[in-house]
Amino acid sequence: MNRSVPTAIVAASPGVEPAPPGLSGLSPEVLATWLRERGEPSYRARQVNEAVFGGSVSSIEEIATLPGALRHDLASAFRFDTLEETDLRITDGGLTEKALHTLADGALIESVLMHYPARRGARERHTLCISSQAGCAVGCPFCATGELGFGRDLQTAEIVDQVRHASRRLIGAGRRLTNIVFMGMGEPLLNLDRVLGAIEALNDAHRFGLGARHITVSTSGVVPGIRRLTALGPQFTLAVSLHAARDPLRDVLVPLNRRWPIAEVVAAARDHARATGRRISYEVTMISGVNDTDLDAGAMADLLHGDHAHVNLIPMNPVAHTPWTASPMPVIERFAATLEAAGIQTTIRRNRGQEVGAACGQLAAERAGEPPVPAVARRRSRLIAESAAALLGERSHEPAPAGVGD
């Protein structure tokens, strides 16, 4: 985690002035040092954090508990908010809210707020799915973010501010955020220092104050990142985007599998479950005729049999430029039955907000515009050929994506 006093930390695109750091991303040590250097008493840090995370003011100028000179200095050095809400689309009868945010350098990221009404004795939940990078280097071919490619890592404040935005909307409606999942744009464990800084702020009782058990970090299988998370100790939930239990197929669906194959990923996840006592959540996007076969269900049952794990089966969201579609529900139910027969807890999830493009990266992809038709045709035929070869058990000869596991 970066403990140094920041100056201007948001990387700017060429020709764009670097923006000052966001207040919500400052560690307590950095904020305390900055205040001390200005001769301010230590309780000012609490006042700043109450204003940043309390949701009752929307600018540094409005923080009435601080003297005017300090407000002026804070506003010169930091930003109260690092995101602009560019688009907000509501669907599923109000149960899903998809936000597109513009960052200071023009990069676009997304967050999705999902409401789950109370039922069968369980309280209502409001879960926010947030982004950790603008774009993604991993390049999963069923994912709209993967199509966009990698833009840049998000700063800690840009991650935390997605939560502050959603929380403000919820507070306005008399509700509060109950869960946060790092399953939006990007691979969180490839931006781990900033993600850990954000988790620290979200978990800290003096800042956002959400319990560790309500925070889920998802990964497509960055093994050193999983091991680092495990070594830290707190009981965050780990979710692994598995998608396939056979290496030849996972090489195609999650290209970093060529760097860290299934056995290494699952071994790291098992160690995490043992160390934290937390059940591992495995996510499987169900793609018709690609990873939903009896062969794949059997391989997954063999792989996870006896583990402290839960599998979520999610029908693929429609993504432009892939030749694939979601598995039909009877096929998903058959897959789930195979896992359950092996004693593996399995849930079939509904995908949220299809009509507003709720899969991560779809709004940003919409803004990026259409790629050239020949490129799309080449991509489609390559995926058809690769998934057919994977069914025959052939491993990919392609290298892992650039920037992954260097």
Ligand code: SF4
């Ligand atoms: S599914 Fe996740 S890891 Fe894969 S390309 Fe999309 S954002 Fe990246």
